[in-house]
Amino acid sequence: MPIRTLSKAIFHDYFAIAGGGERLVLTLSNHFRMPVITAFVNKKLYRDVGWIGAIRPILPSVPGKSPLTRALAAMITFSLMPGWCAQKIETVIYSGNYAPLARRRLECNFHVMYCHTIPRFLGDLQAEFLQSVPGYLLPSYRLMLRLYKSLYLLSVKKIDLLIANSRNVRRRIKSFTGRQSLVIYPPCDTSSFKFMGQDDYYLSTARLEPQKNVDRVVEAFKKMPDKRLVVVSGGSQYKKILELASEASNVHVLGWVSDRKLKELIGRCIATVYVPTNEDFGMSPVESMAAGKPVIGVSSGGLTETIIHGRTGYLLPENWTQEDMVRAVKYLNAAKAFELRRFCEERAECFDESIFLEKMAKVIKGEMPYVRDE
Template identity: 30%
Template structure:
């Protein structure tokens, strides 16, 4: 399998988040693969990815593309279709936006590892483009463009020969929007080298500051509770969130992996307020022996068991979160049970399941 001529497709290479960890695992499996992407901010992803030959689109040369690439969403279908792959034996797209829409010569198998159907135009449209989420001109433009992008998203799904979903949650959305079946293979999570630390009296959030992550709910709740909260992350909503926060809330920016693992291990609990496709940070928290307080919808419900590895809250409101935190504080959790739950999601399991899928499902 390692000798196959493989192309890997990824929407953009601008940081090491969950999708990039999946791409990194594909790079380990196919060490000579070429990578195609809209834009690559050199030095922002791992060496395991950057050692590959990387082809970028014209977006790489357009104004403000390194930081404002999401504003080019309306032309992304055109940009992904500007690539035409014909000299490969296998194409694998790691897609949460439009990567799955790449054009491939007939007869070449195309596996899409789908993190989600294009969330901006489907179930999270209001979180990105609703009133108060962006300016009037962007909202107006998206009202006209949404239908076009939805039609393109459905049409381009038929270029994929095999879908893999990163959770049962995403499998259901693939069936709903594309009318396609998908095999579920959970993404890889780095569960190694979490230190043994004495628990401290703070709660932890690790996230990007974008609308659907619902960080404002957590800040509002902790402003009322006055409990210590540490927030790791950056993003376009950072200024607004910092203005909301009181003195018991500390913003740490993005920190190195070693220090992040220490925070995971020391935290009293990890807060997960968003509706997420899967929930890699929740698994990382379990690997550190830290329970998770999570919104009771989406992929995280496949990871957390209420009362055993964490606590759920049912509404994305400060009141519902506060109620869950107060319930959590009356409970105790076994760190070894949490770590055992996280072990399943290790990278080796992911790579083996992908290899088995290709060997059994793809005819070369």
């Protein structure tokens, strides 16, 4: 793997899906011409990623379809990476849960970690994670988690500068690792989202996973037959959401849609609905506001850093009920949502890509102030 003579590089877990972390890494890579060292890449999904040589996979192909198999492959790949293969790199930016494990074997001048989230399956979501494991495999999984936690903490302690993607994640980093971090919000290409009018529907853009609570949103809209809800995205709860929606003529499930179609749906909705449980940051609300659309969110996690209650959206209480959702939809009617358009667009500019790149340029040049651990 010819990476020994690079002056700067990004180490990212892997490119199996087109997620927010992957978009952030490619934004950095394309702007600063920094190659991305990764465990493996879905070549069909990432045929065109910008400049030639942007992504350099260590493994020749994606190892299986199971998320656990892929996670194990990435963990082993970065843990065992021989130090000589990157000994000439001056600056390394680590992204993800497994790429930072390479830190223990790399001797470079400046190590930076951009933390999208701590591995929550080691912390507050560990019990939920282990509930999905067959009983006969539990001892092996517990052992694997202990080993990974040890490697992760050892690696993070050797990082020169830790960057959190939100104040919420900064608190988690401090609690989990004992280290301080600098907050730099992830980038949103605000210019690519436009206000396109106002049709008669509310839009849910969250992945269809348990922690995103889309099933609860659908149940709430079933109590409002005069209000339309459009659900985009996919995930493990797709069939469940389809079944729930089949009982309501006002709920329409579209599944995955193209980026172009998604931006059109956002641009023409009344407002978006995004109510995950303790989200790390949450880019969806920022994209909604960039299109001049307010957000029905929840008063927890990173959403409290992006949505301003009553000005760019409506924040439900953390333990919200269907009645809370009904009140929020009544409040954010078409007239009220249109009234908030300008405030939403102005708020989204605070998270524009240009601000992110300006701050990351200072990080790469070593001009950002260090945060000292207490």
